[in-house]
Amino acid sequence: MERLKKLLEDNGLKPTYQRLKVLEYLDRHIDTHPTAEMIYDALSRNMPTISVTTVYNTLNAFLQTGLVSAETITGTEVRYDLVTHPHHHFLCRMCGTIIDVDVTCPVVEAKTKVINGHTIEEVHGYFKGVCEKCNREKTECTKKS
Amino acid sequence: MERLKKLLEDNGLKPTYQRLKVLEYLDRHIDTHPTAEMIYDALSRNMPTISVTTVYNTLNAFLQTGLVSAETITGTEVRYDLVTHPHHHFLCRMCGTIIDVDVTCPVVEAKTKVINGHTIEEVHGYFKGVCEKCNREKTECTKKS
DNA sequence: TATTTTAATTATAATTATTACATAATTAAA
């Protein structure tokens, strides 16, 4: 908890109770890539007074400092992701899960290059397909029949 | 026009007037990556009776057949793109333009591979930075001063 | 050709995600 408080202060944000709670939620559900709604629903269970606006305000403040990133992979909703180490995302077309994929091997080109005169500052990439779990279930079905 | 009609039929879609018009618009504005709203606004000028729902229905039908792709690069809106040849997108953080980038050099890994047991079917990637035009204007400003 | 069936389009209303805004509460500074 002290760690998270420091994280906020290091980013020039006052460590208010609600900000700490939002950050804590993101930290504890790093693999969920939650939506604003999911965060609000979870927090409001223990904090009945927190408002949706606060969640959005907080997330937008986090976005500005680069503490979190917003992913629009599914196309219908914004998923928030605590920025820890560089990684990419995998969207399973069967179960809809977004999975972190470490990029030890350079899946996308290095940053700050130039293509056709355009200066590249960020490279965003994600994969779409069938995740390991769904792959396994498909195989099991085949085995049974 | 016959070409577009055939394109619809080849994708198992009846070539109705409104579908043809939406497709024609996408074909003529291939570099704009328009939103549903932009398409509706443009078409309704000559077709006062066309409805927003029809534009959405049509775009969703196109999406299902893979005729178009939906890009959520900016994070606030869905941009539609006629699928012609494989390419990536570049979002300029200064002017907001989305520019097509041909991928002759393999910027992202080849398709249908496996990472951690997840089968990759599609690779989505986009770049963010400053486009060639904005780069040039920045340089000109520097020169003047 | 007339009739039936199916598919596509339309208008309206509903839903959802997000933001604007005014007010209240909290915190920091003087």
Next chain:
DNA sequence: TTTAATTATGTAATAATTATAATTAAAATA
């Protein structure tokens, strides 16, 4: 402790998209 600044809250507004049901057009059948 008073004042100023920041942050949180509730309500309402906005914008994008979808659901629904009615209408129209097209295709199939008799």
